[in-house]
Amino acid sequence: MVGVALLGAGIFAREEHLPAIEANPTLNLKAVYSRSQRSAEALASASRDASSVAVYFDSPAVEGKSLDDLLKRDDIAAVDVALPILHQPGVVEKALKAGKHVLSEKPVAGDVEDAKRLIAWYEGLGSGKPLWGVAENWRYMESLRYAAQRVEEIGGKLVTFSLQKHGFVRSDNKYFNTEWRKTPQYQGGFLLDGGVHFVAGLRLLLAAAGQEIKQLAGFSALLDERLIPVDTIHAVAVTQEGKSGTIGISFGTEFKDGLEVEIVTTDGAVIWSPTEVKSVARKGDGSDEKVEDKKEFPYSSGVTAEVGAFAKAIEAGKLDVLQTPAEALKDLEILQRLLESGAAGASVKTIGA
Template identity: 85%
Template sequence: MTGIALLGAGIFAREEHLPAIEASPTLTLKAVYSRSQQSAEALAAASKDPSSVAVYFDKPAVEGKTLDDLLQRDDIAAVDIALPILHQPGVVEKALKAGKHVLSEKPVAGDVESAQKLIAWYEGALGGGKPLWGVAENWRYMESIRYAAQRVREIGGELVTFRLVKNGSVRSDNKYFNTEWRKTPQYQGGFLLDGGVHFVAGLRFLLAAAGQDIKQVAGFTALLDEKLIPVDTIHAVALTRDGKPGTIGISFGTEFKSDTEVEIVTTNGVVSWNPTEVKTVARKGDRSDERVEEKKEFPYSSGVTEEVAAFAKAIEAGKIEAIQTPAEALNDLEILQRLLESGAGGATVKSIGV
């Protein structure tokens, strides 16, 4: 069994990761950490056996209870980190320096430059035998999106176009909104960075099944709900590396419309995905004038249990799965950042990976 600690900004930060860790046959929850004693104790209290979970915090100052004290424990081999976006990279680095395997929450950092510096340090500074570092993007582990990717590969053909649509709203009583670091974000994009990176990851996962990724974006941003500063909406066009066009629309400020969908269109058919349903329209055999339609429904699942299980397997195997690497998370972040930059510049064209 691998001893693991959960480092979070209170109980809400990882309310799904706590049972996911405890359900793992190869992980044992030994400790939790949060910046305040109150939130750390609340997180521990939500575990199956609070008496077996040690609590660590920075405020108030108590000898032997700091994050540094936790990271010195030899019986903890890994940490699962879910701290505010701008605080997380420093803790990731500290944990890796302490020799702990790390699963850190998305986004990989608050901006591309910070992410690149952290990844470059990880790849160059620790040398051989360094601990593993994965970035938690649970959308790539949803059963429904994996099935959709499978259908894209089975249908085949060349990509024609694609579409990402996400509409919804964030109420004033939303538990995630009611964290001070989200109410007054000191990072780009607000909820568009914190939540929007999920949707970009989902789009990229399905585009990869068609052998494509995004090369350029251009779009407009807006603030539709004044509390969701600095912006809450993006509408954009995008081009793949082969020059195939598609559209991206993400909004957290649309009160009377709520939907999530990614659509991949190829020369052989179309796959439409949402978290609980995958629709496929494709050619029937070799006859281009006949179509086969399929709809498959799924119970909602966030993919969190699966991503934690993948991290546990990676520790056993000594290698992080490709879709959980910091480099993959950096690609998600870069597309989101370029969309924000394009919107700030009045739909200027932004290139990815240059």
């Protein structure tokens, strides 16, 4: 079994990452870390066998209990990092330097520039370096993977596409009530924290149609003053073959809710939501008749599957392509260019320029 430490705190680490690690038979949770003793102990207490999980923290300072002490342990081969956005890159680097395999939470960094620096540093470690994957759980959602399969099966050339996400972050929302989200010191607020998920989902379905976003332009707004600095973006995006589509993401629409990604090709269309995939395509008998299909799914965040994929990667010594930092960088760049375009009044931004 692979000895693993969970570096994180808060609701997401307890409700998603902790059970995902414990559900994997090849992983053995040996330790947890959080910046404060209280949050570290709360994280450990949520484990199935709290008495067997060592607790590490940096505040207050206690000899033998720091993150550095945890990373010195030879029986821990990998760490799962679920820390606030701006704290993650430094911890990722420290863990990799200590020779630990790392699965770090999305986004890969707070902005494209920091992400590129971290990725370049990692690549510079050369052969034999530990594995580093970025945990974008949406790429492991069963419904989304099925939708991508349907896009491939239907085939045809891309005609257009759409991502529409509307919702409202209430004051009693458990994620809103973490201080680093209430007063974000990073771009985009919830648009960055949650928006990279939606971008990842769109990118996966576009890739199934052989397309990538290359240019975009949009307008941004702050609809609810609590959700600084902006909570809404509406944009047009264009692929490498000049096919245009729309992107709309809002966390400030109290009376409109829902999430849907649609891919339309010359041979059919696929509409994805987390619990349902609808498709329509030609019957295939030479007639103009069309066949509609709908498949429902129980909701799943994909976290258990992504942790399982990382466990398999450790065993195989090769990272799953869906978890590469390069993939996560593409998600981040699209989101950042959307924010930059909105701030500049819908100026056109090129991806990968």
